[in-house]
Amino acid sequence: MAGGGELKLLGMWASPYVTRVKLALHLKGLTYEYVEEDLGNKSELFLASNPVHKTVPVLIHNGKPICESLTILQYIDEAFAGTGPSLLPADPYERAVARFWAAYVEDKLLAPWRMAFRVKTDEERAEWMKQTVAAVDTLEGGLRECSKGKPFFGGDSIGLVDVLLGAVSSWVRGAEQLSGHVLFDAEKAPLLAALMERFGELDAAREVMQDVDSLVEYAKMILARASAAEPPSKLATSGYSCRKEEENSTSRHKQSTAIDWAMADETGTNDGAEGNKPELTLLGYWSSPFAMRARIALNLKRLPYEYIEEVGLFDGKSDLLLASNPVKKKIPVLIHNGNPIPESQIIVQYLDEAFPDTTPRFLPDSDKHARAAARFWAAYVDDVLLAAWGPVYAGRTREERAEAALRAVAAMETLELAFVECSKGEAFFGGDGVGLVDIVLGGFLGWLDSSEAMCGVKVVDAAKTPLLAAWAERFRALDGVSEVIPGVERLVEYSLMRRARLGLPLLPPVELEQHQ
Known part of the structure; x- marks a missing residue:
């Protein structure tokens, strides 16, 4: 495998978030040292490298730590841009689309799926599984759109979204053994089921994916320990539940139910002015901090844009909003030359990449x-x-x-x-x-x-x-x-x-x- 400076990965074998990073490193052909962490007795190196969350994975490159799996994946792609396949496409809009679906996998698929195995009642479990099944249906459509008939979300080769999905494949099969539930049913989600099969055949997957039987035994052991304290729910304290990243995505889900209706899910009926429009249009709502982010970024870069104020949650969602963000149906949405970009952080990064000659630069170019x-x-x-x-x-x-x-x-x-x-x-x-x-x-x-x-x-x-x-x-x-x-x-x-x-x-x- 190729070098690229000293690379060390701190992880825990059962974590799918660590698996993501292993997959990326193997796909890039990068040599690295793997250090297995005991999360019950965390090493000084680990605590010093991730003092905020104190969770795996942590990638250390030439002595500098990078934490959180999505951040690490993008770092690997940028720091080793000339090595192996790219996880994100070169085109700014396609990069934004990939980031959107990556966030969707985190927040709308994996978060409710995990919750379904944590709750105590059948009614709660049924509700979380209902959300999970709906997310699988949506993701099937996303794969159809993004792959354009090719094998992966990334097209002919593995991309960011493929890594996120592939990294949970062993857990998906383990959960099937424990609960009988098939997450990616070949009849209901044939494209996703086929993608997971293709992913499992990759050399990188064979190298790093966990043994399913070992995961099942691990989950049973954790559940047995937990059962003395409270009635367990299946996989409630499995390898997933040890990761802050999992808690982060779950907290994002809880946050959305608490404040979306005022700050991130304001929608309305204003379709905007007729006639010629500037190349940039922003759909937003005055009270939304997420819409404020996009407006501030556009203003600071001095980019001309049309702003369309969506008039309110209870008044119905505009046709333009529904067409521009059919998946989440939320603001903000930036429309650039007819292409919609949802999600505030994705929008801010998109503006940096689509308008590279404008200042300020929101992310440093070289470091x-x-x-x-x-x-x-x-x-x-x-x-x-x-x-x-x-x-x-x-x-x-x-x-x-x-x-x-x-x-x-x-x-x-x-x-x-x-x-x-x-x-x-x-x-x-x-x-x-x-x-x-x-x-x-x-x-x-x-x-x-x-x-x-x-x-x-x-x-x-x-x-x-x-x-x-x-x-x-x-x-x-x-x-x-x-x-x-x-x-x-x-x-x-x-x-x-x-x-x-x-x-x-x-x-x-x-x-x-x-x-x-």
Whole structure:
């Protein structure tokens, strides 16, 4: 296998997230040292390499750690661009499509599938399996569209989405033995079933995939240990449940049910103006921090675009939105020369790749490790901070809201350390210019500021996170940002209106006059 500097992978044999990284390294033909971690007695190297999540996998390249499997896969593809097959296509739009389906596999397929084996009642299990089956049906259509009749999501060769699906193939067969459920049924999902068969025939898969019988025995052992504490659900504490990445994708799912209806799933009936349109059109909603991210990125790059305000969840989804994002039916959606790109972080990265001559650059061009670090912390904002903050908006009691705000404060304290690491003494996470993490966190600032009015807890607190408080002031003042982030009073009033429409306790704001 080829070299490329010192590569060391810290993993645990049963983890499908570790399997993803092994597959990518083997597909690229890269030589690496594998270190098996005992997750019950974590090594000093492991804890030092991933102090935030303390989870596998961790790839160490020339002494620098890269954490979280999706971030690692993209790092491998970029750091070793001239070696082996590319996991992501060269075309920016096709890259965005691949990232969209990769996120779909994480959030809509694997998250409910895992939950189906964790819950205690048949009713709960049936509901999670219903979501899983629906995701398989959608993914079958996605494979048909992306493969264009070729063997894989990536076309003729393995791509990012194929690696994510292939990495769970042993667990899929193990779950079938334990529960009798066939995830990719050849009759109902023939393309996916065939893809998994083809994947299993690859040399890289034969090298790294776990033995199914060993996984089954491992799952039974874990379940036996857990049964003394509480009634087990099948695979409830299997090799999946040891990974923070699994918890992250599950928390994203929970977060969506709590706050999508105000912040990520605002839809409407405004089809926009007739006649000639600019090459860029953004579908959004004023209160959505995810739409704010896209607007801020477009404004900072000074790209002309048409903005279409979707008018509200209860008023019906516009034909344009449904046609542009038929899978998730959510905003934001960026339409570029007729091609739709959903999902805010995907949009921001797409703008960097589709308009390479514009500034600022949201991800550094040359420093691949810095790119990986930015993706890691951008994911942290969504997976940890936003998930923690959700009940501030949707909680049923003041106490629940205050507890959520305190969890968000703890996440901000971690982001304070991230700012030191990423900014290197400059003004922004991106250094002397705005980067991906600045936009991802910055789009959420209005809602974070509203926490004090909603539940009496200040999330952006100069006493606890002075660097982030100063950063927030600088970011809000930027041209292209200040006009996008709504004021606290407007957001609080909006949250009260939405809670009333959804039958949630109104919980009037705390000392709102202080935020006038």
